[in-house]
Structure formats: structure tokens, C-alpha cells
Amino acid sequence: MAQSQGWVRRYFKAFCKGFFVAVPVAVTFLDRVACVARVEGASMQPSLNPGGSQSSDVVLLNHWKVRNFEVQRGDIVSLVSPKNPEQKIIKRVIALEGDIVKTMGHKNRYVKVPRGHIWVEGDHHGHSFDSNSFGPVSLGLLHAHATHILWPPERWQKLESVLPPERLLVQSAAE
Known part of the structure; x- marks a missing residue:
């Protein structure tokens, strides 16, 4: 015993x-370093959740890449919602600080993104609560960079950082 x-x-x-x-x-x-998250809603269709409400993609979120606020135009990022701090949203970076962007439904037709901010939008215009609703987003709200789709298995892929052709900048800060 x-x-x-x-x-x-x-x-x-x-x-x-x-x-x-x-x-x-x-x-x-x-x-x-990294975690996984389930993407809900239609705001990032067709890049994420192309099947609509029947499916939810699960993505890999890389915290390490955004630790120094190093994001590029076209990156898909997770950030704290400017309207509800308890909610995280996932959007595509359209413009960086100093860029002039032509908006889609914002109160101003053109917006110069202020220092320390980015302009984010969902890929499914009209079904996205994004910078067109709340304006430029502080870099301090960045949470992570979405790098890969992990689920469902038939959608395993690396997420590319590309700007939709209709969202080209009016003027880049680099110009």
C-alpha cells in the first residue's frame, strides 16, 4: 500500500x-508568437469564408510580425475593434500612414492617413464594418497578421498580401 x-x-x-x-x-x-482564430462573417469574402455562413475559416495569426507595427499594404490583419474593444476584427490593410486613399462611403471622399494609423477594409464591400465606417485605425490596435488558412483542409493556403485592383491609392506616402 x-x-x-x-x-x-x-x-x-x-x-x-x-x-x-x-x-x-x-x-x-x-x-x-502565434495563435489560431476562427473567422466569422462575410466581410472578408471571397478571401476568407467563401462558402458564406455554412463555413468558417480558421487562420493562423502571427503576433511576432506586428510587434514593431511592420505591416504592408494588402496584409490581412487582426485588430481590436475601434468601436468595441472587447471584439477583434479581421481586415485588409489598404493604406499606410501618409497615404491618400479614395474612400467608399466614408464622410470624406479622400482621406490622408495620419501618422501612426492605417486604413483597413473588408474585401466584401457593403458587408464590412471597416475604416469607411470608423476612419483610420491606430497602429496600437493591431493584434496580429493572418498568414495562413488552416481549416478547412481543402482550403489550406498561405494568405497573400495583395491589394484588390479597385483599391489602388490616390497617392502613396513614398511618392
Whole structure:
């Protein structure tokens, strides 16, 4: 009897040591490096969720890439919603700070993106709550860069950073 209690005690002790090492490592990895997220809604169709409400894509979110606010036009990013801080939204970066963008339904026809901000839009215009509704977004709201579709398996692919042809800039900050 004492021998079986010793085995249980050793097992429990080893489990606790492993648990108290693994949990902080896993939490740090998910918070600082990468995680996965399910994309809901139609705002990013056809890039994400092309099947409509019948399917939800699961994407890999890379936190590491946005840690220094290094984003490019065309990147698909996850960010904290400017209207509801408890919600994360996923959109495509259309313009960077200093760029002049022709808006689609915003109160101003043309907007110069201020320093420290980006202009984001969903790919499915008219079905997206994006910068056309709330204006330029602070870089501080960036959460992650969506890099790959992981689910469903038939849609496994790397997400490309491309601007839709109809969303070319009026003037780039580089000009």
C-alpha cells in the first residue's frame, strides 16, 4: 500500500512540475508568437469564408510580425475593434500612414492617413464594418497578421498580401 502511494505522489509531483512549466510557456507562445482564430462573417469574402455562413475559416495569426507595427499594404490583419474593444476584427490593410486613399462611403471622399494609423477594409464591400465606417485605425490596435488558412483542409493556403485592383491609392506616402 505504501509503495503505491509513493508512486502516486511521485507521479503527482512530476505532473505539477511539468504543468507549472508548460502552462506559462504555452500562454507566452500564444500571446507573443502565434495563435489560431476562427473567422466569422462575410466581410472578408471571397478571401476568407467563401462558402458564406455554412463555413468558417480558421487562420493562423502571427503576433511576432506586428510587434514593431511592420505591416504592408494588402496584409490581412487582426485588430481590436475601434468601436468595441472587447471584439477583434479581421481586415485588409489598404493604406499606410501618409497615404491618400479614395474612400467608399466614408464622410470624406479622400482621406490622408495620419501618422501612426492605417486604413483597413473588408474585401466584401457593403458587408464590412471597416475604416469607411470608423476612419483610420491606430497602429496600437493591431493584434496580429493572418498568414495562413488552416481549416478547412481543402482550403489550406498561405494568405497573400495583395491589394484588390479597385483599391489602388490616390497617392502613396513614398511618392
